[in-house]
Amino acid sequence: MSTSPRPDPHETHPAHPPGSVDEVVEHLRGAFAATPELDYLAHFRAGTLHHALDRLGEPAPGPDHLPGSTRRDAVERLGRHVTSTVRAMDRRLQQARTGRLVRTAVSTDRNALFCDTIRPGDDVIGVMPVAAGPAAVAAGDRAVAALATRLRALDGLPAPNYGSFDTTAVPADPGESPTRPITRPGTDATAITDLLRAHVGPDTLHLLTYWADDHPITTVDCLDDPTVLALCDPDGLTATERRAYYTDLGADLGPRANELNRAAAGALGGRLLRLVLDVEGGAVFYRRLPARRYLVGVTLDQRRVGAADDRVAGLAADLSLLPE
Structure with missing residues (x-):
């Protein structure tokens, strides 16, 4: 500093x-x-x-x-x-x-x-x-x-x-996520799916989608888990409808991030890497990856937004190791 x-x-x-x-x-x-x-x-x-x-x-x-x-x-x-x-x-x-x-x-x-x-x-x-x-x-x-x-x-x-922030203690080092595995993922969809699966669970991250060239390559979620269902409006979306919604939203986040990137050029400089949309009941996370790829994560638990953000950051770092 x-x-x-x-x-x-x-x-x-x-x-x-x-x-x-x-x-x-x-x-x-x-x-x-x-x-x-x-x-x-x-x-x-x-x-x-x-x-x-x-x-x-x-x-x-x-x-x-x-x-x-x-x-x-x-x-x-x-x-x-x-x-x-x-x-x-x-x-x-x-x-x-x-x-x-x-x-x-x-x-x-x-x-x-x-x-x-x-x-x-x-x-x-x-x-x-x-x-x-x-x-x-x-x-x-x-x-x-x-x-x-x-x-x-x-x-x-x-x-x-x-x-x-009101329910999460300040982390000792916000640059590290102690829960993420250190790994060099394979390039096939199965290896990427396995990597995403290691980060998804009812405790923190409830959905992850890996996108490439504006297409969803693989999605892992636990939206059917009773613990996750208990976080949702009982009169709201079903798990199937929620999957479809977040796929549509993910398709929109790539262009939306590009638009923000252009708008931010003179004020922030550099290239947009991260977008967090924090709602009253959870958050949606976008992380740009190299070579027209990006990662979208979702938590439905407002108490776990900070921890979910850390996990998405760590996973994005791992996925960035994939060859372009």
Whole structure:
């Protein structure tokens, strides 16, 4: 992690008249001051920036400044794009009867973005470099979730357990998953299926699909397990319907990730590697793999979102060893 001094915070408050401060802004300032890992922290309402703080260290615009040309501008544009994407994905995910989308995490090989929804159309967004290390990224993720939880409390809303952070202890090393086997998988579908099967069970991950060239190559799930069925809405989808739903969703996640990758280029840099769609009852995980491949994982247990994310990360690392 760099030891160079951090720039003084810069504030953007287009929705406020001069000197105006509300309780939300005070919470935003407090969270930003307490979380040096974050480069940017903002509150968006109905897709419009309400207030933002950043440590991007960009100079004040000069006479030759082109509007919209700084990274600060790019991050704000991405924030608007992400809040729009979140609303669209929320509608899509509600078809699974697992609750609303409450937290979205996007990571490239250079930066991470966290979008936590306070209520539909009301979001907080944090951005930070991944070079700070897994522990710092986890701290930034938790800080944005804690801020969103406090803002929900202002409206008398209960905590949705973003990322299972409220029920999961901080891992000793977020970069490691102690449950995953260290393996070099074979290239045939049977070997890949066996590898996926080693990670699926009623305790954490309930479905995994390996995709290549926009086609599902193999899927392993335990959606018929009584423990998993008990997590689902009894009047919702059957296990068979849920399998079909997650296959359709997985087909959509490849193009959706590519769209986010293009939108994030100026703000996050690098290539999108990870997308987490954290709903009130579990999460959907996307991990990009080399050579037009990707992995989709699902947990239906909100208490196990963090552990499931770790397992998907470890499995993606193993699958990345496959020859291109």
